[in-house]
Structures are given as structure tokens and as C-alpha cells.
Amino acid sequence: MFKEIKNDLPASIVVFFVALPLCLGIALASGAPLFSGIIAGIVGGIVVGIASGSTLGVSGPAAGLAVIVLTAIGSLGSWSAFLLAVVLAGVIQLILGFAKAGFIAYFFPYSVIKGMLTGIGLLIILKQIPHALGYDKDTEGDLEFFQLDGENTFSSITNAFEVFTDGAVLISVLSLIILIFWDTVLIKKHKLFQLIQGPIVVVLLGIMMNMLFQSGVINFSLGADQVVKLPVPDSFSGFLNQFTLPDFSAINQLKVWEVAFVMAIIASLETLLCVEATDKLDPDKRVTPTNRELKAQGLGNIVSGLLGGLPVTQVIVRSSANIAFGGKTKLSAILHGIFLLISAMTIADLLNMIPLASLAAILLIVGYKLAKPALFKQMYQLGWQQFLPFISTVIGILATDLLMGISIGMFFGIFNTLYHSYHNSYYMKDIISSEQGQKVHHFVLAEEVSFFNKASILQALNKIPGNSKVIIDFSNNKSIDFDVLEIIKNYESNAKTKNITVEKIDFIEPVTA
Incomplete structure (x- = not known):
């Protein structure tokens, strides 16, 4: 497992920096305690990472479940009852894994998977522009087009240009220059620049500039909502007190089982789609055993629910960042979970110095790599039978959410199949x-x-x-x-x-x- 540590270690640090604000943001968007997002990230990295057969997939709290979680917490009446639903969802996923239900991933066509990747890439770019400009009204986990605060994706960008922060823009611009120069020039010059990845330098630069802002050396400033917000425990016992047990007395409530079943199905579907997409991004084209992945995700949700965490899935944002920045084995996913655990216990104050603009710059590059303009040309050249499901998936994801976008793409994919069947009888x-x-x-x-x-x-x-x-x-x-x-x-x-x-x-x- 450690033979590729020279690649996995820097990739895991990048994934850690990408995952940290996502864990917190998704918890905020879900109406859940902030620490529950960190727990889900830790479990997704360590528990699922060890149990999974995916070499490059990274699991954690998923933005696609945020609205479901928000609604479920309200309908169940308590956070502890919801945690029981998370545990039960994990049990259902385990059953699906042993029932060998992972084959359903192969029913999704290439064009829809490519559309999902591209749509997520564009979504990442659109959602990170406000953070890059210093407009941080929304959380990192608010990935739907119509947001909980009444805004939408494009209104957030418009507002960001009207009220941008000079300090955040400066950090974003410098970060993007470093990342692009690192990726196109430096990484080809010396192996040192392959070991020390550009995003690590960008995060360190962001911390340093924030310190210079605070000391008055540079006449800019960042607001409290423009930096990472991690809960800071005052002692080890205070850290342990952030964990919450589920309410097992609610097991006889039908609503708990309904929520568990819905979460299990949607989390499994998101995981299987991300597995398929991650395998396509894998430079070595390795194939993840889907039934084992369902079991791993089920185990992860059982542990996360027992500790007080959000439900977990394999997540394409973190997985694609892992691949883009050199991850080779599942050690990178495991290490990122360990880093989340250590950081939550020890260096929360330092991590709270990281500007969201630095993280936004990293995610802008990740988004671009997923949604390169050349990909649209390539899919168009394959003909309308491939392009229509592809572009409909992209538009659906941008206009609604991940699952609805995939459903729209699948509709056009099935229509193409029926059309062919109609003419080829x-x-x-x-x-x-x-x-x-x-x-x-x-x-x-x-x-x-x-x-x-x-x-x-x-x-x-x-x-x-x-x-x-x-x-x-x-x-x-x-x-x-x-x-x-x-x-x-x-x-x-x-x-x-x-x-x-x-x-x-x-x-x-x-x-x-």
C-alpha cells in the first residue's frame, strides 16, 4: 500500500484541503451540527477507504444528500433520530452489497457519465467564483441551482462582482497563477515540483497573506465568513463531546425507516455513478468492484451514524481532485481521513486561517479539468446519439441538481435506445x-x-x-x-x-x- 506514497501523500493533502470546507459546508447546508460533516469526512476517508475496493475514489458527506438530510431532520424531529436513520441506511446498503446489486451501475451510458463529470466541473467553477471574489454568503455545500437563501447560481456570481473583496481577489489571482504555472511549466522541470503540489503552496500562501492582512503589512482584510470555520475544542474531552449517539428508541418509527430507505437508495446510486466516473478518470483504467463498494459505503454509514456524522457516499469532487493531483492508491483517501481527524483535534486554529479564496482557486482548476472545452467538441463529433444525452445531463445538473440532471440524461439515453429499437426491428x-x-x-x-x-x-x-x-x-x-x-x-x-x-x-x- 505504501509503494506509491510519494504520489499518495501530496495528493492526500490536496484532497484534505478540498474536503475540509466541503465537509463543513455540507453540514451547514444540511442544517446539521458542523462537526457532523467532519465526522463523515473522517469515516469516509479511513473506514470506507480501508474497506473499499476503489483505488482512487474518496468518500465523505455528499452535497446531493443535503436537501434530503435537511428535510429528514425536520420531519423526524431530532438529530439523534436522524442518526439512527443513517445507521439503518448503512445496514440496507450492506444488504444491497451482499445481494450483488452493484450491477445497476453498468446500465448508465458513457454519454451520461461524461455529462455528469462535465456538469459537476462546470458547477464547481460557477459555485467557486463568488468565493474567489470574496462573496461568501453561501456555503461550499450549496450545490443546487436554487439555493436555500433564495438566490441561485448566477445571482450569487452577479452579487459577488458587485461586492467583491480586494484581499480575496488578490489571493485568488495569485493562487490561479501559481496553479497554472505549476501545472504547465514547473511540474515538467523537476521531480521536486511533482512531490510538492501547487495546491499545497497555494494554501500556505493563503495563510501567509491572511496573516499579513491581519498584521497590517498589506492594507487588505478578510471577513470572518471568508475563511475556513472549523470548531475549536478546548480539550480532548471537549473534542469527544462533539460526538453524538443515535436514538435507538426511535427504531419503531415508520418515518425513520422511510428516511433510511430513501438515503440508502440515493446514496448507493450516487456512489455507483461516481465509481463509474472515477474509473473512467483513472489513468490506469482499473475497475472498482461495485458490490464491495456498496458494502464499504454501508459500513461507513453505520459507523458515521453511530458517531454522530452525516451520511457518506463516494464523492466525485474529492475523487477527481485525488486523481488530478497524482493519487495512485487508496492510501491517499485513507490519509486524507487521518489528516481530517488530526486537524480537528490539534490545529483547528491554524486551519481557520485558510482563506476560502485559496480553496476556490484549487477547485476552479479541478472544475476546468473536468469540463475542458475540447470535451464538448469531442462529444459533438460522436454524433447526436451521444451528444444529446451528454449535453442534457450537463444542463440538467446546472439547472437543478445532480440526481435530476442524471435522470434527464438517462431519459434521452433511453429515448435513443428506443428510437434505434423502433428502426432496427x-x-x-x-x-x-x-x-x-x-x-x-x-x-x-x-x-x-x-x-x-x-x-x-x-x-x-x-x-x-x-x-x-x-x-x-x-x-x-x-x-x-x-x-x-x-x-x-x-x-x-x-x-x-x-x-x-x-x-x-x-x-x-x-x-x-
């Missing part, structure tokens, strides 16, 4: 009979013919002119819907009125009760 070969000079229409059915193909088959048969012969060829067919057989049977009866001779090849009469 048969093919026609026309020949001239040498004996009678009669035109023969050879109508060959496909292997699979469903009721959806009724219209196209009926239209094709009705176009056959009178005084001819039609051969309906079943030799390739393995499955045909009863409705289609009825159409062929009716056509055979009516064909006599048009002087059409019907011949069937390899037709097997269906057995009826």
Missing part, C-alpha cells in the same frame, strides 16, 4: 422472382422484437404493393412480442384482398393455454 430485401416475374419482398425480423416495434412493422407491411409476394423470415428471431404476432396474423388474413401471397420461414406457433 427488421430489414427488407426486395428481389424479382425469375419464374413468375413476381416481385418478392423478403421481410427479415430482428432477434428481439417488442410491442414498441408494432408501428414500424405495420407501416412496412402496409407499404408492400398488391400482386406481390412477401416472405416473413423468423430465422434470426429469438423473442417476439405477442402484439407483433397478432399484427402479422391480421396482415396475413388481409393480404388476400390485395392479392399478396404471404410465406413464413422458421415460424413457431406460440403455445397458448
Whole structure:
């Protein structure tokens, strides 16, 4: 596990700095205690990291569950009852894993997965622009288009340009220059710059500039809402007191089970989609065992719920950052969880000096790498059958949320499949009979013919002119819907009125009760 530590260690530090504000922000967006986000991050890194078969995936609290969590806490009436629902959701995920339900990940087409990655990349960019400008009214976890404070993605950006902070803009600009220069020039010059990643330098620069602002050396300042906000325990016992046990007496409440089931299904779906996307981003193209991943996520949610944490999933933002900055094995995910634990216990004061503008610059680069303009051109060149599900997923994610965007992309993907099925249920070969000079229409059915193909088959048969012969060829067919057989049977009866001779090849009469 430690053979790639020279790559995994710097990547884990980057993921740690990316995950920290996300853990806090998602907790805020969920209406949960701030520390619950940190617990979920620690569990996602250490527990899920050890149990998972994913080499590059990173788990933690997911923004896609924030609204569900917020609603569930209100409906259940207490935080401790909600924690029980998290534990039960983990148990359900374990059952799904042992039931080998991970195969559902393979039903999502390439175009939708690419759209998900691109949509998340654009979403990251749009959501980080306000932080880069110093407008930090919203939390890092507020990833939906319509936000809980009444604003939306674009109004936040517009407001940010009107009330930007000079100090935050300066940090953002310098950070972006360093990251771009590091990625395009320095990293190619010496191995030292591969070991010490640009985001680490950016975070250290942000802390240093914040200190210079506070000391008056530079005549700028950052507000309390423009830096990381981590709870600071006054002692080890104070640290332990931040953990909360679930209310097991609520196990007989039907609402708890309903919330648990919804969270288990959505968390599993988000995880499986992120697994698929992460595997596609993996330079070595390794394949994650999905059933094992469901078990790992189930274990993670059980532990997180027992300790007082938010539900966890594999998260593409952290996973893509891990890949983008050199992670090679799951050690990087485990280390990032350890760093979250250590930081929460020891250096919370120092971490609270990190400007959100520094983290925004890092995430802007991550977002760009996911949504490069060349990708849109590539998907367009693959044709509308690939481009339409891709672009609809992107727009859906930007306009609504992650799950709705994926659902919209899947709708267009399924529509394409049905469209192909509609047009590929048969093919026609026309020949001239040498004996009678009669035109023969050879109508060959496909292997699979469903009721959806009724219209196209009926239209094709009705176009056959009178005084001819039609051969309906079943030799390739393995499955045909009863409705289609009825159409062929009716056509055979009516064909006599048009002087059409019907011949069937390899037709097997269906057995009826």
C-alpha cells in the first residue's frame, strides 16, 4: 500500500484541503451540527477507504444528500433520530452489497457519465467564483441551482462582482497563477515540483497573506465568513463531546425507516455513478468492484451514524481532485481521513486561517479539468446519439441538481435506445422472382422484437404493393412480442384482398393455454 506514497501523500493533502470546507459546508447546508460533516469526512476517508475496493475514489458527506438530510431532520424531529436513520441506511446498503446489486451501475451510458463529470466541473467553477471574489454568503455545500437563501447560481456570481473583496481577489489571482504555472511549466522541470503540489503552496500562501492582512503589512482584510470555520475544542474531552449517539428508541418509527430507505437508495446510486466516473478518470483504467463498494459505503454509514456524522457516499469532487493531483492508491483517501481527524483535534486554529479564496482557486482548476472545452467538441463529433444525452445531463445538473440532471440524461439515453429499437426491428430485401416475374419482398425480423416495434412493422407491411409476394423470415428471431404476432396474423388474413401471397420461414406457433 505504501509503494506509491510519494504520489499518495501530496495528493492526500490536496484532497484534505478540498474536503475540509466541503465537509463543513455540507453540514451547514444540511442544517446539521458542523462537526457532523467532519465526522463523515473522517469515516469516509479511513473506514470506507480501508474497506473499499476503489483505488482512487474518496468518500465523505455528499452535497446531493443535503436537501434530503435537511428535510429528514425536520420531519423526524431530532438529530439523534436522524442518526439512527443513517445507521439503518448503512445496514440496507450492506444488504444491497451482499445481494450483488452493484450491477445497476453498468446500465448508465458513457454519454451520461461524461455529462455528469462535465456538469459537476462546470458547477464547481460557477459555485467557486463568488468565493474567489470574496462573496461568501453561501456555503461550499450549496450545490443546487436554487439555493436555500433564495438566490441561485448566477445571482450569487452577479452579487459577488458587485461586492467583491480586494484581499480575496488578490489571493485568488495569485493562487490561479501559481496553479497554472505549476501545472504547465514547473511540474515538467523537476521531480521536486511533482512531490510538492501547487495546491499545497497555494494554501500556505493563503495563510501567509491572511496573516499579513491581519498584521497590517498589506492594507487588505478578510471577513470572518471568508475563511475556513472549523470548531475549536478546548480539550480532548471537549473534542469527544462533539460526538453524538443515535436514538435507538426511535427504531419503531415508520418515518425513520422511510428516511433510511430513501438515503440508502440515493446514496448507493450516487456512489455507483461516481465509481463509474472515477474509473473512467483513472489513468490506469482499473475497475472498482461495485458490490464491495456498496458494502464499504454501508459500513461507513453505520459507523458515521453511530458517531454522530452525516451520511457518506463516494464523492466525485474529492475523487477527481485525488486523481488530478497524482493519487495512485487508496492510501491517499485513507490519509486524507487521518489528516481530517488530526486537524480537528490539534490545529483547528491554524486551519481557520485558510482563506476560502485559496480553496476556490484549487477547485476552479479541478472544475476546468473536468469540463475542458475540447470535451464538448469531442462529444459533438460522436454524433447526436451521444451528444444529446451528454449535453442534457450537463444542463440538467446546472439547472437543478445532480440526481435530476442524471435522470434527464438517462431519459434521452433511453429515448435513443428506443428510437434505434423502433428502426432496427427488421430489414427488407426486395428481389424479382425469375419464374413468375413476381416481385418478392423478403421481410427479415430482428432477434428481439417488442410491442414498441408494432408501428414500424405495420407501416412496412402496409407499404408492400398488391400482386406481390412477401416472405416473413423468423430465422434470426429469438423473442417476439405477442402484439407483433397478432399484427402479422391480421396482415396475413388481409393480404388476400390485395392479392399478396404471404410465406413464413422458421415460424413457431406460440403455445397458448
